[in-house]
Each structure stands twice: as C-alpha cells, then as structure tokens.
Amino acid sequence: MADTFTFSLVSPERELVSEEVSSVVVPGSEGDFGVLPNHAPVIARLRPGLVTVVKDGATKRYFVYHGFAEVTQSSLSVLAEDAQPVEELHGDGLAQKIKDAEEDVSVAKNALEKALAEEILSHLKAVESTLASL
Amino acid sequence: MASLKELRNRIDSVKNTQKITKAMQMVAAAKLRRAQDAAEAARPYSERMDAVLGNLAAAMATMPGAPALLAGNGKSDRHLLVVATAERGLCGGFNSSISKLARAKALELKAQGKDVKLLCVGKKGYDALKREFQADIVDVVDLSAVRQIGFADAHDIGAKLITMFEADEFDICTIFYNKFESVISQVPTAQQIIPAFFPTADNDEDKTVHVYDYEPDEKAILSDLLPRNVSVQVFKALLENGASEQGARMSAMDNATRNAGEMIDSLTILYNRSRQAQITKELIEIISGAEAL
Numbered sequence: 001m002a003d004t005f006t007f008s009l010v011s012p013e014r015e016l017v018s019e020e021v022s023s024v025v026v027p028g029s030e031g032d033f034g035v036l037p038n039h040a041p042v043i044a045r046l047r048p049g050l051v052t053v054v055k056d057g058a059t060k061r062y063f064v065y066h067g068f069a070e071v072t073q074s075s076l077s078v079l080a081e082d083a084q085p086v087e088e089l090h091g092d093g094l095a096q097k098i099k100d101a102e103e104d105v106s107v108a109k110n111a112l113e114k115a116l117a118e119e120i121l122s123h124l125k126a127v128e129s130t131l132a133s134l
Numbered sequence: 135m136a137s138l139k140e141l142r143n144r145i146d147s148v149k150n151t152q153k154i155t156k157a158m159q160m161v162a163a164a165k166l167r168r169a170q171d172a173a174e175a176a177r178p179y180s181e182r183m184d185a186v187l188g189n190l191a192a193a194m195a196t197m198p199g200a201p202a203l204l205a206g207n208g209k210s211d212r213h214l215l216v217v218a219t220a221e222r223g224l225c226g227g228f229n230s231s232i233s234k235l236a237r238a239k240a241l242e243l244k245a246q247g248k249d250v251k252l253l254c255v256g257k258k259g260y261d262a263l264k265r266e267f268q269a270d271i272v273d274v275v276d277l278s279a280v281r282q283i284g285f286a287d288a289h290d291i292g293a294k295l296i297t298m299f300e301a302d303e304f305d306i307c308t309i310f311y312n313k314f315e316s317v318i319s320q321v322p323t324a325q326q327i328i329p330a331f332f333p334t335a336d337n338d339e340d341k342t343v344h345v346y347d348y349e350p351d352e353k354a355i356l357s358d359l360l361p362r363n364v365s366v367q368v369f370k371a372l373l374e375n376g377a378s379e380q381g382a383r384m385s386a387m388d389n390a391t392r393n394a395g396e397m398i399d400s401l402t403i404l405y406n407r408s409r410q411a412q413i414t415k416e417l418i419e420i421i422s423g424a425e426a427l
Contacts, residue, residue: 010182012285012369014175030349043186044349045358066362068355070186070346077182081285081362112297116290 005037006075007053009062011083016062017053024076025052026069035076042071048126050086050133051078061086065126082123091131098124138412141405145398152394158224159387166317166380172282173314173373180370187363188332189346190356201353203296203360206329207305212249214272214304215240216295216327218311218371219259220379221278226386228312228320228379233262235322236310240267251304255291255372272298283372285365292365299328311371312378318385320378327367330360 007024009017024035027049033042046069051062067080101121108114136144191204217236219229236259240250252267254260255275264271273294280287295307307328312320325331348355 008178010179012176012179012288012366013172015178028349041346042349043190043346043355045355068186068359070182079179079182079186081289112294115297116293119293 003037005035005039005073007078008075009051009064009078009080009083011080016083016085019055021053021055023054026076026078027051027064028069035071038073039071039076041073042069044069044071046078046080048123048130050130063089063127063130065123086130086134089127089131091128094124094128094131098128136408138405138408141401141408145401145405148394148397148401152391152398155387155390155394159384159391162225162380162384162387166377166384168282169373169377169380170314173377176370176373180366183359183363183366184332187330187356187359190352190359191330191332193352201357201360203299203328203364204330204356207302209305210248212251212304212306213243214251214253214295214298214307214328216253216255216291216307216309216368217259217263218309218375219254219256219262220375221257221276222379223258224386225379225383226389228382228386229256229258229262231320231322232310232312233259235324237263237266239308239310239324240270253294272303277372283369283376285369288369288372289365291368292361295328295364295368296361304328309368309371311375312382314374314377314381317381320382325367325371327364330363 004020004022007017007019007021008015022036025032026035026044027047029045029047032049033044046064046067048065049063051064053060053062062083062085064078064080065082067078067083070077070079098121101117101124104117105114105121108117215236217232219232223229236252240252243250250267250270252263252271253273253275254263254271256277257274260271260274275291275294277283277287298304299307306326308324308326310322310324313323315321
C-alpha cells in the first residue's frame with residue numbers, strides 16, 4: 001500500500017503545490033477532516049482556514065479561502081479562490097483595510113456593490129482570524 | 135516629381151514609424167510571454183473545476199430542482215452577449231474579429247425575434263458596436279487601468295452577471311473572446327456560460343469513474359460552485375483574450391515593420407535615382423553651355 005498520495009493546491013491564478021505527501025488536514029465546511037492515502041472519494045466545500053500538509057514528517061500550512069476539495073483514493077485537489085502559504089500572510093495594514101472595507105459596505109450604492117464589498121470584507125476578516133489563531 | 139528634400143523627409147518619417155512599430159512588436163512579444171504564462175497557470179484550476187462540475191452536473195441535471203444556473207430558467211428569449219475585447223487598438227484584426235462575430239450573432243438572434251443585450255468588456259468592442267447597438271448595450275467594463283488581469287477583475291464581472299441573472303434580466307449568456315491558438319492564429323469564439331454548459335465526458339480509457347461522497351450535499355455544493363464557475367469562465371476568457379491580443383499585436387507590428395522596411399527601400403531607390411537624374415541634368419546643362427560658346 002502506498003503511504004503517500006498526490007496533493008495539489010490550486011488557485012485561479014496559479015498552481016501552488018503539486019507533490020507527494022503523507023497526510024493533509026482540510027478545513028471542510030462541516031468540520032475539519034484528515035486525508036490519508038486511500039481515502040474514500042469525497043467532494044467537500046471548504047471554509048476559510050488552514051490546510052495542514054505533512055510531507056516527510058515536516059508540516060506546512062496554507063491559508064485557503066472559499067473553495068472546495070476533491071478527494072480520490074490517490075489524490076487530493078484543493079481548489080481555493082485565494083490560497084497562499086501561511087508565511088506569506090501578513091497583517092500589515094489589515095486593520096485599516098478592514099475598516100475601509102466596512103466603509104465600502106456601508107456606502108455601497110446598490111446590491112451588486114454591496115455584495116462585492118461584503119465579500120472583500122469577509123475575505124479580510126478570514127485572514128485576520130487565521131492570523132490571530134496562529 | 136517630388137524634390138529631393140521631400141523624399142528625404144519621407145524616408146525619415148517612415149524610418150521613425152518603423153522604429154515605433156519595431157518597439158511595439160518587442161513590447162508585445164514580452165507581454166505575450168507573460169500573458170501566456172498567466173493563461174497556462176490558470177489552466178489547472180478551470181480544468182479541475184470543469185471536471186468536478188461536469189461530474190456533479192451529470193448527476194444533478196436529471197433531477198428536478200436543479201439550479202437555474204445549470205439547467206437554465208426554461209426560457210431562451212433574452213440573450214446577453216458579453217463581448218470581451220482589448221482596450222487598445224493596433225493589434226490587427228483582433229478587435230474587429232470579435233466584434234464581427236458578436237454582431238453577426240446579435241443580428242441573427244434579433245432576426246429570430248429574440249431580445250438581445252450587450253455587455254462590453256474593453257473599450258474597442260464598445261466603440262465598434264455602439265453605433266449599431268447603442269440601445270442594447272447595458273454596461274461597459276473598463277479594464278484599461280488593469281495591468282495584469284487578476285481573478286478579482288473577472289470576479290467583478292462574474293458577480294455582475296449573476297446579479298443580473300438573478301434579477302431575471304436575461305435567460306442565456308454568451309461570452310465572446312479570442313481563443314489563443316498561436317501567435318499567428320487567434321480564433322474568435324462564442325461560449326455559453328449561463329446556463330452552464332459542460333461538454334459531456336467522453337469515455338477516455340484512462341478515466342476512472344469515482345463515486346463521490348458530498349459534504350454537504352450535491353445541491354449545496356453545486357449552488358455554491360456554479361456562481362464561482364461563471365467568474366472562472368470569465369477569467370479564462372479574459373486571459374485567453376490577453377494572450378491573443380498580444381499575439382495579434384505582435385504579428386501586426388511585425389508586418390508593419392516589414393512594410394515600413396520595404397517602403398524605405400523603394401523610397402531610397404527613388405531618392406538615389408532622382409539625385410542622379412539631377413546631377414546628369416546639371417552636367418548636360420554645363421556641357422551644352424560650354425559647347426554653345
């Protein structure tokens with residue numbers, strides 16, 4: 001039995017990771033779940049949070065926002081609209097950005113503008129809460 | 135016949151033009167590489183998205199109560215055509231080929247008595263279509279400030295489409311863009327994005343059929359993913375368009391540079407001939423003057 005499987009992390013703009021790993025913890029919308037080789041095929045929605053990847057005993061974490069995970073017996077693909085390694089996340093000016101976004105939501109002229117502004121806000125808040133939980 | 139000075143001026147001006155087109159060609163070549171890389175990097179995401187959605191859609195399409203983004207709202211009377219073009223000209227037939235395709239489609243739909251609306255992404259398509267379809271253009275998206283198209287730009291357009299669809303403003307949405315084949319060939323393409331259309335999975339031999347568990351259920355995932363997919367499709371179209379634009383500009387500017395070169399050659403020959411003719415004329419005048427004495 002193979003003790004690794006293929007993990008790929010893809011955002012719309014690029015493929016961040018594609019490698020053989022031994023285990024991954026994925027933040028599913030119904031709760032975190034771990035994936036090991038020979039996992040049953042699942043398609044799960046993600047909630048914003050951290051994907052934890054274990055490869056050769058070393059752990060790496062990635063922030064993901066809005067997407068889904070596709071698990072097959074030999075692979076796991078995580079598709080996220082925003083995905084980046086935790087090390088690249090930074091809180092510089094985040095509070096200010098959140099404030100700006102909140103303001104955008106309150107001054108939005110129509111439903112579309114409001115929806116877009118709210119999404120930016122929730123994205124920023126997800127980054128903030130993830131950083132706080134580190 | 136033009137005087138020598140005039141000819142010299144013309145040669146100089148063509149030389150200057152050639153310098154500009156040459157520079158534009160080189161800039162386009164550099165940008166093309168970047169655009170191609172971006173299009174390539176975006177491919178895995180949209181491919182997987184297509185695969186997963188195709189899978190889900192096949193399971194859901196037969197069920198009643200499938201989301202409207204997938205099954206359509208049962209009508210096909212009102213069409214929204216999204217025409218994605220460039221913000222800039224000087225790229226050969228790039229903009230006009232998209233506008234032409236969109237125009238033909240719009241006229242065809244109108245002839246069938248359907249209602250047509252247009253949404254232009256990029257100034258050039260708007261310029262080309264506004265004379266004929268001014269009343270039908272609902273919106274123009276200006277991307278001229280965007281240097282490198284990001285997913286957020288596509289998502290803005292996608293969200294706009296979804297909002298309009300939910301407000302029941304159209305039934306079917308088609309996006310027009312140039313598919314990048316190679317530097318010399320870009321194919322104007324019309325792709326239906328609402329309701330979503332997935333090519334039926336053909337039975338590839340290496341394709342293993344997975345029976346997935348869904349978490350939460352199929353419907354929740356589908357209704358979450360379908361709106362996202364609209365943005366992904368728009369993003370894909372914009373990236374293809376970006377690469378096509380640079381490719382088209384590169385070959386157009388290459389042509390222009392070559393034409394300018396030919397023009398300089400023929401002007402130079404003309405210039406030398408006239409110069410020689412003038413010298414000969416002057417000599418003849420002197421000699422005949424001397425002989426007359």
